[in-house]
Amino acid sequence: MALSEANLAAFHPAADRPLAISRESANGPRLLRRLQGDAISAPYALFRVKPLARTLGAEIEGVDLRLPLTEELKQELNRALLEWKVLFFRNQRITSEQQAAFARNWGELENHPFLPQGDSADVVRFAKDDKTAGRENNWHADVTWRLTPALGAVLRLIETPASGGGDTIWSDAAAAYDNLPEEIRARIDGLTAIHDFTHVFGRALPPDQLAAKQAEFPAAEHPIVRVHPETGRKTLFVNSSFTTRIVGLEDHESEKVLQYLFRQIAIPEYHVRFRWEPDTVAFWDNRALQHYAVNDYYPERRVAERISIVGDRPYGYGGATD
Ligand SMILES: [Fe+2]
Known part of the structure; x- marks a missing residue:
């Protein structure tokens, strides 16, 4: 449930009290759950699953993305997507049209107003x-920064840098939430934050075009803790690219809390790092993860094509913790 600024204080009477952020308990074992609570993974019948990390990232073997998916295969791939959050398919010589046809199994395709x-x-x-x-x-x-951020994306690597590099890292936003101290979880559940494209995509636009795009895509308010619509898991839903402030907090307090939350996403235990080869396809759940494209290959060339799937409006949990 999204909260407006007006009823924030009623919902969170301590919202204006500074949050105590300490370095204690910043290290040691992490709670790493792949599925909700104590749920157990069921076997997969239609393909092999090769895990690459503890809670996220698996290679899928035995699926040919040139072919239309049967309903059974689609359902099983969706189950794998929810469990592993990002799926990798190697040696897929597919066209843009075949890539789009695969993505369309999960919904309408999204146009991006700023990217080539x-x-x-x-x-x-x-x-x-x-x-x-x-x-x-x-x-x-x-x-x-959209009211309805993408459900997911299908990325196909066409050309990898000649001397290596250009990996992508994904971070499990449910793991990042699960490992927050109880006091912080209790404090941020039910809060909302503002997401805005301006400082990422707006810098290159002349003022009149920027104003037109801002009118078309006004800043979006989303829950800081998003409930995944299919798994029910709570995920940390603020990111260092687009989230600008927490609604209802003073600027300095908002910035302090956001910087703390951004650091949680960067913790390596929540990550999978993937080394691309040409003709590899990744399909990730944008509701469950954040990602980071490693820029260690400049000025070499790296070419990829991404097709995104329209998602739904994020919602929160209403304050309780599990
Ligand atoms: Fe991205």
Whole structure:
């Protein structure tokens, strides 16, 4: 449930009290749950699953993305997506159209108003080289400045840097939430934050175009703790690219809490880091993760195409913790 500024104080009487952030309990074992609570993974019948990290990231073997999915295969892949959050498919020589057809199994495709297009408006083409340096090396979930951020994305690597590099890292936002101290979880459940594209995509726009885009995509208010609509898990839903402030807090307190929460996403135990090869496809759940495109290959060339799936309006939990 989203809260407006007006009823924030009634819901959270301590909202204006500074949050005590300490370095204690910042290290030691992490709670790493792949599924909700004590849920147990069921076997997969239609493909093999090769895990790459404890709670997220698995290679899927035995699926040919050139072919339409049967309903059974789609259901089983969706179960794998919810369990592993990002799925990798190697050796997939597919076209943009086949990539789009695969993505369309999960919903309508999304157009991105700022990023360069491929052959159609549904395709974002990232072609990075000595003229266009990659700028996606900042933790984020995609398009959280929309009222309805993407459900997920299908990314296909076309060309990898000649001398290696260009990995992508994903971070499990439910693990980041699970490991927050109880006091902080209790404090941020029910709070909302503002997400805005302006300081990422707005810098390159002349003032009149910026104003038009801001009118088309006004800043969005989302819960800081998002409940995943399919798994019911609580995820940390603020990111260092697009989240600008917490509603109802003074600027300095908002910034302190946000910086603390951003640091949680960067904790390595919540990560999977993937080394790409050409013709590898990743399908990730943008509701469950954040990601970071490592920029260690400039000025070499890296080319990828992304197709995103329209998502739903994020909602929170209403204050309780599990
Ligand atoms: Fe992204």
